[in-house]
Amino acid sequence: MRHAFFTWVLSLGMAALCACSSAPAKKDDVKAPVLTAADSALIKKAVEAKAEKPKVEVDLEAAHEFFFLAKSMEMRGNQREADFFWKQAYKADPTSRYLGFGVAERLVAAGEDSLALVEAKKASQLKGKRTAAQYALLARLYVKTGEADSCRKYFVMGLDSSHYQDMALLYDYSLFLEAVRDENELVRIYDLLLPKVNYISTLFQRQLSLLLDLGRDSAVVELFGKAHEATGDKQMLLQKVRGLMAMKRFKEAAAIVDTLTSAKPEDEEMTIMVLPSMTGDSAYAFARKKYFEDGVKTPAVLCFIGQxxxxxxMRDSAKVHLLASVDKLQGQPKYANRAFLGLVNIFASEQNYAQAIKYAEKSDSVSNGDTRMLLASVYALADKYDKAFPLLDSLMKFWESWKPLPGVVDSANLVQLKNEAQIKYLQVLDIYSRALIGEALDLEKNPRADSVKKAKAIDNRTRAQAMLDKFFAKDSSYSRVRLSIAMNLERLKRYDESFRHFEVLLKMPEFSPHxxxxxxxxxxxxxxxxxxxPAxxxxxxxxxxxALAMEKDGESRDAYLDSKAWGLYRMGRYDEAYQAMQLIDxxxxxxxxxxxEHMGAIxxxxxxxxxxxxxxxxxxxLNPKHPAALKFFGKKK
Known part of the structure; x- marks a missing residue:
């Protein structure tokens, strides 16, 4: 009725215009036609009516029948027939979003991606329930056409729709992000995906690599923590503690270690790792708690306690704990060597040189020669110069002629390497000179030493002095080396040189009272x-x-009293000298x-x-050839 009315109105208008056009026009009588609001609304409705699409024919009964046939064919494994019935169902109801995407999925399965995208686009415009699977299909199809913006849009819509619970979609999105190199978003997606795949190694390593490249150290630490919580893998917890230590987050690392209650290798390593970040007493208390109370009863922790x-x-306790740990540290050379070195020092201080040598040799065997100088020192202390000197000769030759490897010549570490080599060389000079002086002392104290041995003692001291002079020329800051020089020069009867060094030593503040x-x-x-x-x-x-005032009750008191008595004797104060000698044990x-000798003279x-x-x-x-005794008894030398 509306259309007929509109046509009739237009006809009347046209007729009127035609009629008016044949009569002469008068200017005063000509007026422009005016459309009312009602006329405009009527015209608009007429235009919209003409623009309406023809109604789509929908046969729901046929669509349902074809759909059930399609499902039946799928159950029987007849995919070709199933695809046909899916298409027929969609033809019967082309308004079904569900059927449209179903057809698109089957086109994808058949390898017809271009057609699938066309159908998916059409289906996405239809009404109906919007699902994550539909968005995922669109995203995957856009991946194949290389339309990155559309890919991202539908991946995000799909993941939002599934509340980020669709693992397959998360994984596909991660592949897309890899392709477009969106590392920050990829980190976020991996963080969601990893718990769903139980922190599978390949994906975990990829996330770790990304975080390291981005410099997100805290996130790396948290990644290891989450992996440990999910898998219970102690290696992950170990890596977390390492990360915390590297970031100087010592309290957090110690708090984690404080919860450990087993003696697994990882528990041991974590415990040892955090100890250097604590003060000495605190570290000792912490180590004892872990070992004796918390069950981290491992040889490395016990070794730390002993050290x-x-x-x-606390020598006695240290010896017990180091000995208890050392035999159980097989296969752990780093910790075993610490125990060996501790025992070397303990037994050497007790002058039990056989045991000191035993553990020094063990240390040398596990340290790839790094403790060879210590072994040479122990041999010298034990008067085994035949073993000490060959070692020292080889060490001297090596460090005297040391040169960096060709590949390191231009390295930034070259200066550091040279400094380390210099220190090693100086250490050899120091140890070798002390060994030579030690042998010289033994020869000098030997009352039965013949002229050959006495000459050897002088030769040793001369060689030692040359080594000490080399050391001193390169570094004169070591007071102990200066003391060795002063003492050795005195024995070589180069008194004035010796006393000049002593004068300098008396002004050095770094000496302990002893x-x-x-x-x-x-x-x-x-x-x-x-x-x-006399002066x-x-x-x-x-x-x-x-000296006596500084060490009234020390082990050296008797020796100092003897020196005092001899000074009184030289000054002619014999009574006082004798009184001083009586105070000696x-x-x-x-x-x-x-x-x-002093007692007899006084x-x-x-x-x-x-x-x-x-x-x-x-x-x-004690000394059958002592000149003072022979003189007293009127005997010839």
């Missing part, structure tokens, strides 16, 4: 013994008194020929001939 006890001079007392006594006694002038003797005497000096000076005779007899037993 700490050695450092704080070391300073020993230096004062050595210098003082040398001045007294040399007896060149030097008096100076030496005062230095000895300073004679039982400790029974094997000391210098003590009996007694003789006091006119105590009988007592002097006894003292000189004891001296002769």
């Amino acid at each position: 700490y006890e050695y450092d704080v001079d 070391e300073m007392a020993s230096t004062l006594n050595y210098y003082g006694y040398s001045l007294i013994e040399l007896n060149r002038t 030097e003797v008096e100076k030496g005497y005062k230095l000895v008194l300073d 004679h039982s400790k000096m029974s094997r000391d020929d210098v003590f009996w 007694q003789e000076a006091l006119g105590l001939k009988k007592d002097a005779r006894k003292s000189y007899k004891k001296l002769l037993k």
